[in-house]
Amino acid sequence: MKIIRFLLISTICVSSITAANAQSFFSFSTGISTDINRNRKSFYQIPVSVQWKPESSTRLPLIFEFDYGIPLITTGSGEAYTLNPQLPEKVTLTESIRASIFTISVGFQINLLNNEKKGRLCLDLFPLALSSQHYKINYKNYDKENYEVLNPDLNRNTGGLAMATALIYNFHKNQDMMAMIRIQSPTFTKKADYPLSYNCIAPLQFTIGYNFYYKK
Amino acid sequence: MNMKLIKSSASVCMIFLLLSSCTKRNFYPDADDPGLSILSSYGFNIASVYINNVPYVNPYKRGIIGGIVNYAPTLRKIQTAAALDTLSLSWLINKNDNSTGYNSPYQNISLLIPVSKSFSVNDFIALSGKRLAANSNAIAVNSFYNPGNPGTSNLYFIKIHIDTSALYFSGLFDGKIGDSIVITKGRFDFKIDKNAINF
Numbered sequence: 001m002k003i004i005r006f007l008l009i010s011t012i013c014v015s016s017i018t019a020a021n022a023q024s025f026f027s028f029s030t031g032i033s034t035d036i037n038r039n040r041k042s043f044y045q046i047p048v049s050v051q052w053k054p055e056s057s058t059r060l061p062l063i064f065e066f067d068y069g070i071p072l073i074t075t076g077s078g079e080a081y082t083l084n085p086q087l088p089e090k091v092t093l094t095e096s097i098r099a100s101i102f103t104i105s106v107g108f109q110i111n112l113l114n115n116e117k118k119g120r121l122c123l124d125l126f127p128l129a130l131s132s133q134h135y136k137i138n139y140k141n142y143d144k145e146n147y148e149v150l151n152p153d154l155n156r157n158t159g160g161l162a163m164a165t166a167l168i169y170n171f172h173k174n175q176d177m178m179a180m181i182r183i184q185s186p187t188f189t190k191k192a193d194y195p196l197s198y199n200c201i202a203p204l205q206f207t208i209g210y211n212f213y214y215k216k
Numbered sequence: 217m218n219m220k221l222i223k224s225s226a227s228v229c230m231i232f233l234l235l236s237s238c239t240k241r242n243f244y245p246d247a248d249d250p251g252l253s254i255l256s257s258y259g260f261n262i263a264s265v266y267i268n269n270v271p272y273v274n275p276y277k278r279g280i281i282g283g284i285v286n287y288a289p290t291l292r293k294i295q296t297a298a299a300l301d302t303l304s305l306s307w308l309i310n311k312n313d314n315s316t317g318y319n320s321p322y323q324n325i326s327l328l329i330p331v332s333k334s335f336s337v338n339d340f341i342a343l344s345g346k347r348l349a350a351n352s353n354a355i356a357v358n359s360f361y362n363p364g365n366p367g368t369s370n371l372y373f374i375k376i377h378i379d380t381s382a383l384y385f386s387g388l389f390d391g392k393i394g395d396s397i398v399i400t401k402g403r404f405d406f407k408i409d410k411n412a413i414n415f
Contacts, residue, residue, distance in 0.1 A: 081255070083370040083388050089347050144248045148255040148388060148403060150374060154244065194244050195258065 027051040027178055029209025033069055037186050037202035041076055043099050045069030047205040049180065051124075053109065063124055065105040065166075067182070069203060071098040071136075076197060078139055080147035087146055094140040095153060099201055103184065105129035105164050117172065124166040124182075131187050132159035133200055153197050160187035176211040241276055241284050249401050251312045257375045257386035259407030261286040263307055265389070266400045267322060267357060273312040289406050291383070293335055293415040300330040303340075303415075307404075309357075325399075327389060328354040328366055335415055337378065344376035344385075355391035355399060367393030383408045 028050055035043040048068050055061045076095040082088070107126035114120045135156040139149060166182035186200040242260035246252045251271025252264040264273040276286045289307035296302060306326035311319065329348065331339070348371040355369035369391035376385040389402040 081372060081374050081388060083347065083372050083390055085347070085349065085370070089372070148401075150255050150386075151257055152254055154254070155247075193242075 029207035031207035033205035069101040103131040126164040160189035263404035265402035271312040272309040
């Protein structure tokens with residue numbers, strides 16, 4: 001707790017010394033995202049991130065972020081059983097899970113370092129994020145007439161509040177290019193009644209994109 | 217005064233937790249088989265089946281302090297004068313569609329397995345993973361007015377295990393009684409108190 005408090009105070013001090021970027025902008029970025037919520041399965045996504053900083057003059061400018069994670073298929077397995085004496089009692093099926101996330105975040109941006117020639121390092125803090133998560137389950141080659149999957153994973157739509165933070169580097173040399181590492185907490189939501197093989201995702205994403213300044 | 221407040225707050229929380237802990241129906245719809253619950257093995261005390269293509273499920277009751285409790289089955293060894301006794305697994309059923317339970321032509325379903333006179337809980341546990349052929353057991357559906365004759369049944373005990381207090385077992389079943397009753401897609405996930413078993 002002491003360390004967190006120290007880091008928070010330090011960043012606020014640094015931000016008060018370092019002038020905020022006095023330009024409003026949109027930024028678009030994409031890259032790769034993984035999950036850090038101790039899931040037994042590894043969830044990967046292609047994140048598409050849009051940031052909007054509407055203000056241009058304040059020291060702690062308000063910032064909005066929209067993130068959508070395009071799901072990549074995560075595989076698992078399931079066991080299916082049949083009563084039909086003509087068929088094998090038990091078969092193992094390949095399970096695919098598509099997990100997509102959409103998050104709207106509101107927060108503020110703190111300038112950590114600003115080098116006029118090289119670039120600018122910022123920290124985005126999002127104490128308020130609303131995240132919607134969808135999990136779609138499919139069992140490959142599942143003979144639904146004859147077999148039943150034991151304890152199958154179920155489709156799930158969930159959502160709730162979360163928090164997020166991002167470290168952003170803006171390259172001044174490369175025409176407003178930016179790189180971002182963003183981490184988001186799992187949603188603060190009730191655990192599913194039915195025991196699933198996966199938890200809500202806490203995405204860790206690395207993206208690269210461009211800033212589009214509109215008040216220069 | 218503060219202690220009193222803490223104690224009363226704790227009591228309210230305990231009651232709330234107690235109420236919320238037994239509010240589960242544990243019916244998880246099977247997207248591929250409308251009206252049936254998925255096949256599970258968590259001791260949910262849920263069983264569902266099609267009888268002549270109509271979905272049936274075991275009913276539930278309201279708990280004394282609120283919440284929902286699924287009716288558990290009865291698992292009994294019935295002694296007979298023949299060389300073998302009968303292991304009977306039976307449970308109540310209701311239609312699981314929009315019609316009321318009073319219109320249900322069947323109120324009970326029984327799986328009947330011939331077993332030795334010395335059949336024990338360990339023998340039952342040994343059935344785990346066994347698929348019993350149609351000629352080795354029977355199925356019956358009964359109503360209040362019609363006890364019904366047993367027909368042939370396929371039965372598969374997928375998982376059976378026991379802990380210090382209860383016996384858990386899950387599986388699949390189907391069957392046919394005469395030409396008029398066809399039982400398909402049956403699945404059960406039961407948990408029975410050890411003290412409720414008579415063998």
